[in-house]
Amino acid sequence: MIEKIDLISNRLKELIPKDNNYQKKLFEAANYSLLSPAKRLRPLLVLTTLEAFKKDIKIGIDPALSIELIHTYSLIHDDLPCMDDDDFRRGKPSLHKAYPEWLAILTGDYLLTYAFEIITKANKITDKQKVDLIQSLTKYSGGFGLIAGQVTDLSFEGKKIDFEKLKFMHLNKTAALFIAAVEFGCILANAEQDIKLKFIEFAKSFGLAFQIFDDISDTEDKKSSDIKKDKATAVTILGLKEAKKLASDLQEKGLEILKKLPLDTNDLEKLILKIS
Amino acid sequence: MIEKIDLISNRLKELIPKDNNYQKKLFEAANYSLLSPAKRLRPLLVLTTLEAFKKDIKIGIDPALSIELIHTYSLIHDDLPCMDDDDFRRGKPSLHKAYPEWLAILTGDYLLTYAFEIITKANKITDKQKVDLIQSLTKYSGGFGLIAGQVTDLSFEGKKIDFEKLKFMHLNKTAALFIAAVEFGCILANAEQDIKLKFIEFAKSFGLAFQIFDDISDTEDKKSSDIKKDKATAVTILGLKEAKKLASDLQEKGLEILKKLPLDTNDLEKLILKIS
Numbered sequence: 001m002i003e004k005i006d007l008i009s010n011r012l013k014e015l016i017p018k019d020n021n022y023q024k025k026l027f028e029a030a031n032y033s034l035l036s037p038a039k040r041l042r043p044l045l046v047l048t049t050l051e052a053f054k055k056d057i058k059i060g061i062d063p064a065l066s067i068e069l070i071h072t073y074s075l076i077h078d079d080l081p082c083m084d085d086d087d088f089r090r091g092k093p094s095l096h097k098a099y100p101e102w103l104a105i106l107t108g109d110y111l112l113t114y115a116f117e118i119i120t121k122a123n124k125i126t127d128k129q130k131v132d133l134i135q136s137l138t139k140y141s142g143g144f145g146l147i148a149g150q151v152t153d154l155s156f157e158g159k160k161i162d163f164e165k166l167k168f169m170h171l172n173k174t175a176a177l178f179i180a181a182v183e184f185g186c187i188l189a190n191a192e193q194d195i196k197l198k199f200i201e202f203a204k205s206f207g208l209a210f211q212i213f214d215d216i217s218d219t220e221d222k223k224s225s226d227i228k229k230d231k232a233t234a235v236t237i238l239g240l241k242e243a244k245k246l247a248s249d250l251q252e253k254g255l256e257i258l259k260k261l262p263l264d265t266n267d268l269e270k271l272i273l274k275i276s
Numbered sequence: 277m278i279e280k281i282d283l284i285s286n287r288l289k290e291l292i293p294k295d296n297n298y299q300k301k302l303f304e305a306a307n308y309s310l311l312s313p314a315k316r317l318r319p320l321l322v323l324t325t326l327e328a329f330k331k332d333i334k335i336g337i338d339p340a341l342s343i344e345l346i347h348t349y350s351l352i353h354d355d356l357p358c359m360d361d362d363d364f365r366r367g368k369p370s371l372h373k374a375y376p377e378w379l380a381i382l383t384g385d386y387l388l389t390y391a392f393e394i395i396t397k398a399n400k401i402t403d404k405q406k407v408d409l410i411q412s413l414t415k416y417s418g419g420f421g422l423i424a425g426q427v428t429d430l431s432f433e434g435k436k437i438d439f440e441k442l443k444f445m446h447l448n449k450t451a452a453l454f455i456a457a458v459e460f461g462c463i464l465a466n467a468e469q470d471i472k473l474k475f476i477e478f479a480k481s482f483g484l485a486f487q488i489f490d491d492i493s494d495t496e497d498k499k500s501s502d503i504k505k506d507k508a509t510a511v512t513i514l515g516l517k518e519a520k521k522l523a524s525d526l527q528e529k530g531l532e533i534l535k536k537l538p539l540d541t542n543d544l545e546k547l548i549l550k551i552s
Contacts, residue, residue, distance in 0.1 A: 022431060022444060023424040030419075077385060082377040101358040102430050105381065109353060110419045112385065116392050117414035120407050127403035131396050134410060138393035143306075143386045148299040154378050155298060168298060 001267060004047045004057065008040050011061050012068070015118070029099045029107040030114075033072050036090035041210070041271070042067045042181045048271055049185025049199065052263040060188050062122040063133050067181055069115035070141045074150065076108040083154060125188065132187045140180035149173025153231075161232050167208070170234075175207025195261065202257040202268075209250035210275045212243055251276055277543060280323045280333065284316050287337050288344070291394070305375045305383040306390075309348050312366035317486070317547070318343045318457045324547055325461025325475065328539040336464050338398040339409050343457055345391035346417045350426070352384040359430060401464065408463045416456035425449025429507075437508050443484070446510075451483025471537065478533040478544075485526035486551045488519055527552055 016030045043064035050060045079086040079094040080101065086094050096104035119133050139145060149172030156165065182199040185191075191199075215233035219240065234243040254272045258265040292306045322340035323333045355362040355370040356377065362370050372380035395409050415421060425448030432441065458475040461467075467475070491509035495516065510519040530548045534541040 017419065020419075021424070022428040022441070023419055025431070026419055026423065026427045073385075077381060080378075080381065082381070100430075102356075103427070105353060105356065105358065106423055106427055106430075109349075109384070109388065110423045112388055113414050113418040113423065116410055117418060120411035120414065127407045131403045131406050134392055135396035138389050138396065142389040142393060143293065143296075143299055143302055147302065147382055147386045147389065148297070151302045151379070151382055152298040154376075154382075155301070165298070 001044075001048075001270060004044055004051075004267075005040060007047070007057070007061055008043050008064065008068075011065060015065060015069075025099070025103060026107060026110055029095060029103050030111060032092075032098060033076055033089075033095050033107065034069070034111070036092055038090055040068060041275075042071055042177050044271060045178060045181035045203070045206075045268075046184045046188075048267045049182045050188050052185070052261070052265050052268055053189035053191065054264065055189045059122075059124045060185065062118045063125075063184050063188065064181075066115040066119050066133075066137060067177055067184065069111045069118070070137065070146070071177055073108040073111035073115070074141075074146055076104055076111070078150060080104065083150075129187055133184055136180055136183045136187065140176040140183075145172055145176035145180075149176065157231060159232075161237075163234075163237050166232055166234065166237055170208055170211045171204065174211040175204050178203040178207035178210070195263075198257055198261060202254050202272075205250045205254035205257070206272050206275075209247050209254065209272070212247035212250070213275050216240065216243055216247065248276065277320075277324075277546065280320055280327075280543075281316060283323070283333070283337055284319045284340065284344075287341060291341060291345075301375070301379060302383060302386055305371060305379050306387055308368075308374060309352055309365075309371050309383065310345070310387070312368055314366055316344060317551075318347055318453050320547060321454060321457035321479070321482075321544075322460045322464075324543045325458045326464050328461070328537070328541050328544055329465035329467065330540065331465045335398075335400045336461065338394045339401075339460050339464065340457070342391040342395050342409075342413060343453055343460065345387045345394070346413065346422070346456075347453055349384040349387035349391075350417075350422055352380055352387070354426060356380065359426075405463055409460055412456055412459045412463065416452040416459075421448055421452035421456075423448075425452065433507060435508075437513075439510075439513050442508055442510065442513055446484055446487045447480065450487040451480050454479040454483035454486070471539075474533055474537060478530050478548075481526045481530040481533070482548050482551075485523050485530065485548070488523035488526070489551050492516065492519055492523065524552065 012034060016027050020027055046064035046067060047057045047060050050057050075089060076095045078084050079089055080096055087097050088094055095107060116134055119130055122130065149169050152169040153173055179200050182203040183196065186196040186199055212234045215235050219235045234246060238246065251272055255269060258268050288310060292303050296303055319340035322343060323336050326333050326336045351365060352371045354360050355365055356372055363373050364370060371383060392410055395406055425445050428445040429449055455476050458479040459472065462472040462475055488510045491511050495511045510522060514522065527548055531545060534544050
């Protein structure tokens with residue numbers, strides 16, 4: 001696992017261009033958000049999936065980072081005053097607090113655009129794989145994925161919602177990029193369709209479990225902006241005890257799917273166990 | 277020309293999904309901006325370039341619209357209160373005036389993401405062409421293109437700038453998508469590299485001329501938000517007479533490049549003549 005995290009951290013540091021002109025601040029702002037300490041769960045999931053097929057993980061590094069770029073852009077935009085209005089992110093002032101708000105929005109746009117660029121330039125993969133990766137990323141980060149999740153989240157704010165609605169939101173806002181991550185691994189490994197479908201089921205459970213564990217830890221720490229703003233979470237809808245049971249059940253379901261795969265899923269098991 | 281405009285308008289109307297769930301407002305907002313009356317100069321430039329090679333323009337329609345999606349997202353984000361703070365766009369309230377600001381930002385993000393999605397799904401073109409189109413679009417709309425232009429524009433606001441800086445801004449903020457448009461035509465027509473380079477020179481002149489004619493018309497109408505905000509334009513830097521001469525010279529240069537091409541450039545000539 002350490003080897004994969006190092007690969008991700010090292011490549012991330014060299015991703016944003018250094019030579020530039022009047023847009024110097026843009027690249028500086030991009031690195032401010034991108035290089036903040038983070039778990040890198042989504043790119044790790046790409047590489048760990050690829051590794052389960054015993055493939056060279058190096059072919060997956062730039063595609064994996066494209067998902068981290070999308071994740072980072074979405075955090076920058078989510079933090080904006082007219083959205084979640086969060087002043088802090090990853091232990092530092094959020095981007096629109098450290099830089100002008102207009103530059104934060106444009107940095108998000110830049111990271112979103114750059115995510116697709118680095119896939120087109122990735123080494124040692126075919127054009128068909130590049131097209132499949134980009135299509136997968138647009139699917140899970142677009143109007144039926146990440147953005148649908150964020151629209152739902154903000155539409156629901158201040159409203160009483162049921163668990164079905166919450167699940168729709170979390171599946172899109174959180175699980176969607178986990179699904180993209182395993183699909184990336186499968187595309188890069190040329191996996192069969194039935195294996196890919198099992199990975200998608202695994203990632204759904206993983207993503208939902210991750211979000212619920214996160215909400216539980218926020219409730220116990222009393223520090224999240226979601227709690228400040230009275231946002232619905234699994235904890236507020238189901239209660240703490242039920243939420244904990246659900247998160248563990250989802251984690252267990254993810255593990256069961258892995259165990260039935262004809263692959264070396266050792267590190268994937270470690271990854272889903274780390275989130276509780 | 278009418279045939280191409282109709283093709284663009286008709287396909288635009290069916291581009292945004294209708295079946296949806298909680299993200300219904302997102303798709304409604306996307307159509308609000310996308311279907312407002314507009315000249316569609318960038319997609320027209322893709323199809324007209326393709327036609328100069330005597331290719332079936334239908335293979336270019338979705339790629340052409342992807343550039344219109346990028347153009348539309350950039351207008352939505354540019355109009356935001358923390359950027360140009362424009363209350364009107366294409367004769368209607370701007371998107372953040374008609375819908376909540378958070379939805380306007382997310383609609384921009386959605387159109388940006390969707391631009392790449394429709395290229396991956398385009399019919400009758402190869403995977404190599406799709407990858408080349410996406411790489412071209414990220415290049416001209418990213419941190420060395422459209423976004424560089426917008427960063428420069430906002431960084432320069434309220435400052436005295438010279439013509440070189442203004443040119444850098446216009447080349448990125450305006451000409452970049454014109455260049456993408458002709459490059460799209462060339463990729464779709466499998467054009468030779470030397471022809472593509474001539475098209476890029478043509479599009480630079482076209483884009484710059486278009487921006488300067490636009491600034492001239494804004495000065496004469498006294499209605500643009502750029503004038504309200506005392507933004508530098510070719511007119512404020514060079515004076516009205518010199519600006520008019522420069523725009524005409526650029527238009528003339530574009531026409532000369534076209535005339536030397538071994539292609540049927542009749543409609544391309546009409547297109548660059550329409551902007552004065």
